[in-house]
Amino acid sequence: MAMIDIRVKILRYQPGQDAKPRWQVFAVKVEDESTILDVLNEIHWQHDGTLAYRRSCRSSICGSCAMKVNGRNVLACETPIHRFGTKLKIEPLSGFEIIKDLVVDLDPFFEKLKRIKPYLIVDRPMPDKEFVQSPQQLEQIGESTLCILCAACSAACPSSWPNSDYLGPAALLKAYRFVFDSRDDGADDRLEIVNDKNGVWRCHTIFNCMEACPKKIKITEYLSRLKLKVVENSL
Amino acid sequence: MNKDFKQTSRSGSLAWLLQRISAVILFILLLLHFVTYHFLGKGQAVDYHWVVSKAGNWWFPLLQFAFLLTALYHGLNGVWSVLEDYTSSRSWRLLWYSLLLTVGVVLLFVGTLTIIKLYTLQAA
Numbered sequence: 001m002a003m004i005d006i007r008v009k010i011l012r013y014q015p016g017q018d019a020k021p022r023w024q025v026f027a028v029k030v031e032d033e034s035t036i037l038d039v040l041n042e043i044h045w046q047h048d049g050t051l052a053y054r055r056s057c058r059s060s061i062c063g064s065c066a067m068k069v070n071g072r073n074v075l076a077c078e079t080p081i082h083r084f085g086t087k088l089k090i091e092p093l094s095g096f097e098i099i100k101d102l103v104v105d106l107d108p109f110f111e112k113l114k115r116i117k118p119y120l121i122v123d124r125p126m127p128d129k130e131f132v133q134s135p136q137q138l139e140q141i142g143e144s145t146l147c148i149l150c151a152a153c154s155a156a157c158p159s160s161w162p163n164s165d166y167l168g169p170a171a172l173l174k175a176y177r178f179v180f181d182s183r184d185d186g187a188d189d190r191l192e193i194v195n196d197k198n199g200v201w202r203c204h205t206i207f208n209c210m211e212a213c214p215k216k217i218k219i220t221e222y223l224s225r226l227k228l229k230v231v232e233n234s235l
Numbered sequence: 236m237n238k239d240f241k242q243t244s245r246s247g248s249l250a251w252l253l254q255r256i257s258a259v260i261l262f263i264l265l266l267l268h269f270v271t272y273h274f275l276g277k278g279q280a281v282d283y284h285w286v287v288s289k290a291g292n293w294w295f296p297l298l299q300f301a302f303l304l305t306a307l308y309h310g311l312n313g314v315w316s317v318l319e320d321y322t323s324s325r326s327w328r329l330l331w332y333s334l335l336l337t338v339g340v341v342l343l344f345v346g347t348l349t350i351i352k353l354y355t356l357q358a359a
Contacts, residue, residue, distance in 0.1 A: 162321045201247030202320065231252050 004032045004086060008039060011091040013098045014050065021098060024048075036069055036076035039088065040102075053102040060214060063150030066093055067102050073152035073212040093155035095164075109151050112167050116175040116193055121186030137182040144177040144222050146215045153209035153219055159202045166202040167194065169209035169219050175200075176222040179229060188233070195230045203227070250312060257309040264302050271298065290353040299353075303346040311339050 006028055013021040026043050034042075037055055044051045053076070054064040060078035067076055068091040070084045081088065096104035147170065154160050154168035167175075175194050179187045194200040200223060209219040271294070272281055279285055289295055315335055322328050 159320050163323065165323070166320075195246045195248055197247050197319065199246075201251055204316065204320075227248075227251060231248050234246070234248050 002032050003029055005029055006039070006081065006086040006088060008043065008088045008090065010043075010051070010101070012051070012101050015100055030081070032082065034081050036067075036074065036079045036081060036088070036090070037065055039081060040076060040090070051102075052100040061148055063148035066150040066152040066155070066214070067091065068093060068155075073156045075150060075152070075214045078214060093151060095155050095157075095160050096151070106151055108164065109154060109168070109170065110149075112171040113149070113174060115167065116171050116178075116190055117186060118171075118174045118178070120178065120181070120184050121189070122183065123185040131183040133182055140180050140182075141177050143217050144173055144180075146217055147173055147177070148215060150214060152212040152214060156208040156212035157203075158206055158208060159204060163198065163202065165198040167196075167199050169203070169223065172200055172203065172223050172226060173217065173219050176226045179226065187229075191230050191233045194226065195234060200227050200230060250316065254309065254312050254316070257305050257312070260301075260305045261309055264298065264305060267298060268302065287353065287356060290356065296350050296354045299350045300347065303343065303350070307339050307342055307346075311335050 008026045008028055010024055010026065011021050012018070012024045026047055028039060028042055028047065030039055030042055037058065040051065040053050040055075044053070053067070055077065056062040056064040058077045060075050063075070065076040066073060068074075069076070069079065070087075070089050073093065090102065092098050092102045092104045096106065096109070099105050149170060151170060153173075154170045157166075157169055160166050160168050172194060175190050178184045179190050203220075203223050205220050205224065207220050210217070210221075213219055271289075315332065318331050318335075319328070322331055
């Protein structure tokens with residue numbers, strides 16, 4: 001482990017102070033095995049205490065620290081700086097309103113998630129014990145349940161940028177996760193919600209969401225399956 | 236940013252399905268085009284005279300018209316799909332839709348005229 005000098009350019013925005021976001025450059029000395037979050041902590045603790053960013057678990061499970069680094073959406077806590085070299089350019093996620101510095105307003109993101117009813121809907125009689133699910137049935141939704149709602153996918157989706165009404169990949173993935181869950185009875189309802197101009201049909205299989213997903217979920221593939229299911233259901 | 240999800244009346248499922256179907260048809264037509272134009276020609280140069288010499292066959296206008304119709308639908312439907320990302324107001328959507336429809340009708344008319352002209356040229 002060695003100490004290295006890096007140059008960090010951060011998009012800053014202080015409400016009530018800045019008319020629009022501005023760039024600020026920091027020269028920082030950090031360990032070469034540091035993560036992006038370590039760098040931000042170093043700046044926050046040693047250089048400028050006013051720098052705002054979200055962080056919580058440091059284990060890439062809470063989804064709080066998604067941000068754009070050198071043009072790519074990543075989780076700051078799990079991304080080592082050596083992936084980008086000694087020059088870092090850090091910005092908040094695209095397509096969201098900036099509250100302060102790297103903190104964006106995620107309310108619209110969660111509102112869209114709520115819209116697709118992200119919970120198990122059961123209309124059948126409850127079993128005596130648990131719902132039995134075969135390994136094949138579990139496999140169909142297994143990967144899609146790994147989503148940590150970090151919003152990296154929705155922020156990377158070009159269809160989301162010009163159209164704030166588009167549900168976005170995260171909400172649609174959640175819809176897939178329940179529609180294809182053998183224990184769920186709310187598929188018809190959800191398929192009607194996503195079968196909309198601002199729903200699954202705004203997805204043009206660009207694959208940006210898949211590239212941005214820190215959990216490497218094959219989002220585009222699942223959204224394609226969801227589209228087929230909608231068509232099957234409406235025929 | 237709008238925090239409410241605006242549900243619109245038209246879904247888009249039919250346009251999506253037809254885009255896939257037209258893509259498959261285009262692929263088959265493209266194969267037929269290669270076979271008829273490039274493999275059956277046995278090394279002959281595909282120029283104006285070659286096209287005119289084939290234009291009198293029954294399959295020629297059929298293949299060309301199918302190509303014209305499918306490519307126009309697939310292309311314009313694709314452009315409309317992208318335009319929909321950027322236009323939310325009803326009047327802009329109507330304007331773009333009318334424009335694409337006009338382009339489609341004009342190109343279909345010109346293309347059909349060309350196919351008929353080639354076919355009748357050979358027949359005469």
